[in-house]
Amino acid sequence: MRARTFVEAALKQAVHDLGWTWPEKASIEAPKRAEHGDLATNVAMVLPKEAGSTPRARAQALQERLLAVCADNLAAVDVAGPGFLNLTLSPAFWQGTVVRVLQDAQFGASSLGQGKKAQVEYVSANPTGPLHIGHGRGAAVGDALARILRFAGYAVHTEYYLNDAGRQMRLLGLSVWVRYQQLCGRQIPFPEDGYQGDYIGDIAARIRQERGDELLTWSEEDARELCYQEGMNEILAGIRQDLEVFRAEHQVWFSEKSLVDSGVVEATLADLQAKGLAYEKDGALWFASSRFGDDKDRVLRKSDGSLTYFASDIAYHAHKIGRGFDLMIDVWGADHHGYVPRMKAAVAALGRDPECLQVILVQLVNLLRDGQQIAMSTRAGTFETLADVCAEVGVDAARFLFLSRKSDAHLDFDLEVVKRQSMDNPVFYVQYAHARICSLQRKAREMGIALPEVADPALLGLLATAEDMALLKTLDAFGDAVELSARTLSPHHISYYLMDLAGQLHRYYTEHPVLSGEDAGLRNARLLLMEAVRRVLARGLDLLGVDAPLRM
Structure with a gap:
């Protein structure tokens, strides 16, 4: 990094000394062939016309100037082709790197962020079951990104968006409630789309151990509400523990339900309507997302009066904007790729540049054991939890492997291979x-x-x-x-x-x-x-x- 910084500064000074203006299209990069030096530049070829002469002549003038004033740090400056400059830094320059590493506790840090306020929201899994290995990949990406951005000069805040409202949470409460009734001797069928993992039965068993058959005397609504609360709290406690062990930091745990209960969602929808960006049609409320590049408009409130996840998500990002974040980074599963344009449309509708929202997509993980794939399904309860994987291979191995490829590329994770030293x-x-x-x-x-x-x-x-x-x-x-x-x-x-x-x-x-x-x-x-x-x-x-x- 210092090599590029040094060369750029030397070139800019030489251009200034020769009475020229630094061109915006100047590039400094490593040449394709090592024998052409350490860095190459096209600056002589893209100088403004007022510089006069030919690009090669300008390159020769820069060559002479650089060798005259930077002899200690430049071993060679060669003019190539029509006017490229190939620069070779001196051994002394490179040897000085040792001094810089040993003297600078922040060696490698960057000022790229310039203190801008960035938020990284990641994992944010529905608290309907333990975290699986796919969540682990998102956790590794989000946490590492937060660490890197801090080192690059951003003021970073980390957040978990808790989806504690909506159909999935109602289904969790129903699943626990049915298992509880079955433990109490009631012969009732389990819902086809319910959560079938052993952890649901464990939660129901704990509730019955603490309360006996008491819930059978309650109203259906109250019993399901308690099962929902108990189930969510227990699962969430496990998620928090798993992420702590995994070294994934979340400074804020933000509740979707709090947005609904406090009226923030309705206030956001009303604001969109006032701006003419939301409208009623067929008994539903629609967001005019097609005005902002989305392929069609999206429903915010259904005809039955229930809110869509999108409505809560818009309110959540409006809340983020209100907290003053310059950059909002969401880490999502790759299956949400179609959601990105509408979310950027929402940010634009809220009055911000849609580029202030960046979505990182994380592909699925194929979990293997000696080359044989392990089936995973949260609802069916047939999955390897993140906690189990970390216990078997270690947190270090899991995190490094998750981060060893681009996040949007498929990843094979063979437990036996990862354990080999x-x-x-x-x-x-x-x-x-x-x-x-x-x-x-x-x-x-x-x-x-x-x-x-x-x-x-x-x-x-x-x-x-x-x-x-x-x-x-x-x-x-x-x-x-x-x-x-x-x-x-x-x-x-x-x-x-x-x-x-x-x-x-x-x-x-x-x-x-x-x-x-x-x-x-x-x-x-x-x-x-x-x-x-x-x-x-x-x-x-x-x-x-x-x-x-x-x-x-």
Whole structure:
């Protein structure tokens, strides 16, 4: 990251010194071929016409200026083709990366967010059953994204939207109520669309243990209401515990029911009607979402007077906007992709740029055991819970694997493969790199070798091999990975970066035994380099919510 920042600043100064104006279309990027240098730019080719001369002549002028004022940090500046500039940074520049890592506790952090207020709402599963592995993927994505955005300069708030109103919750109450009656000896059928998992029977059994057959004397409405409340509270407590174990933070648990009971939903609908954006038709209330790019208008209140989920969702996002969030990020299951245009339409209708709402879609997880798929169904109760999966493979392995691919790509999660401690297991591969350096440092201490307190430039100058340069350049790129992840709202870029850094570390360790040899200076320089790699690995793992173990 510093390499790109340095080159951009040097180029801008050179352009200014030559009396030209920096072009908006200038690009600075890594060349496709490594022999063309570290970074390449088209700036000479896109300068305004007033710069005069040919692009190649302008490139030559910039070349001379850069070499004159940046000789310490630039090893070469070459003009290529019609006017491209290929820049090669000096070894001293890259060696200085070790100093920056060791001196800056926030190495890799970005100011991209500029303190903007962002909200990440994720998981938000209906409290009708335990969290399953699919919810776990959404939890890993949402929590990692919150961590990354904070590191990139955003003021981040995390939230769980509790769907505690509507048909699914009524069905939960009915399911518990029927199981309770069956335990009391009543021979009644279980509803076809009810929740059949063993946990429903467990909740009913607890209620009966506490209250006996008392509920049989209650009205149907009161009995179902108590079963709903007891069921939701117990399931929600389990969800909270599972997410805490999974290291997923939710600062706010926001109740959908509170929006309805407080009148916020009706007030929002009335506001839309007053603006001419909601209208009555066939006894129902409709939102004119087609005016904002949706393919058709959507129902807000049905003809029977019941509200749709969409009505509550609009009110919820109006509430978010009222809380002053500059960026609202919703993490949804991929099956909700058709819901995105109407939600953006709603945000536009509420008077905000629809781009202030970003929806991250998370694809399903195929849970396997030795290559054989495990059937999952929340309603039928045939699923592996997130808690069970974490107990079997560990939180670290689960989180890292969930974040090892783009969130909208399908993911195969084989329990047996994830448990193996081998280099084919991505989380083991990265964590072992950190543990390997820790082991190296322990061995150094046992040999009476102390890590130098000061990273002297002359000492770091001994890091001159191709493997040294590769590690140093990858360390410098950590900030780029952070910024890319934050800008694209894609935590998997951090996983890719860590696997690359870990791979280079493992190769380096094979090629250059750090503690062997008679050159104490070179040994100390490599120990400093290893400590820099360790710190970046630890920081990167922390952004994913994964531990950096000292031993493995």
